Amino acid sequence: MISRNFVLFDVDGTLMDAVENQRRMWHEWAGRYGLDGDEVYGVALRTRPVETFATVVPDEDPDECLALLHELEDEDVRTGSYGAFEGAAELLAGLPEDRWALVTSNYEHRVRGRFERTGLPLPGLIVDAAAVTEGKPSPVPYLMAAEKLGAEPADCLVIEDAPSGVRSGLAAGMTVWSVNGTSEVGAHRHFASLAEAAPHILERASMA
Known part of the structure; x- marks a missing residue:
């Protein structure tokens, strides 16, 4: 396989x-x-x-x-006044449609509304707060996303900014990169911004 x-x-x-x-x-x-x-x-x-x-x-x-x-x-x-981080739209548009998902502690209808207002492309899968019985830092949200994508946890790269999300991805047995702000303890790699991480994310996603 x-x-x-x-x-x-x-x-x-x-x-x-x-x-x-x-x-x-x-x-x-x-x-x-x-x-x-x-x-x-x-x-x-x-x-x-x-x-x-x-x-x-x-x-x-x-x-x-x-x-x-x-x-x-x-x-x-x-x-509300808010926006996508620099490079987010280009990054998401460059990923294979069936190879990425959103895993959020928010609710899907709200995420969709914000994405539509900011012009970000939406994936086929959003795992939100209503979809799970345990939220981050539990591994449940990320494990559910992997299962629904038909992916093995070891083949998943998690992109997070918060300690609870980093712990969630690590507990799920996934590779975790942190972005934006200060480096999150435990993440496999840290990037000062999403824009800095974007080419590395695209490179990893393109690898067989």
């Missing part, structure tokens, strides 16, 4: 520059519950929304918490 290389991308902070948007939304969400925005945002960076709610507002109805977050994030998709 011929081995093929697959690329699995995180979205926010990796392909999409939406960090300030996320920070603003979580601060607004926290304010509705009388909580400190920085503390809530710190938890949200490490967990899926349902896990964040269980940590910061354990006595509140998680469905109501999620409904408010969805309201804030959907509004941001329509009106």
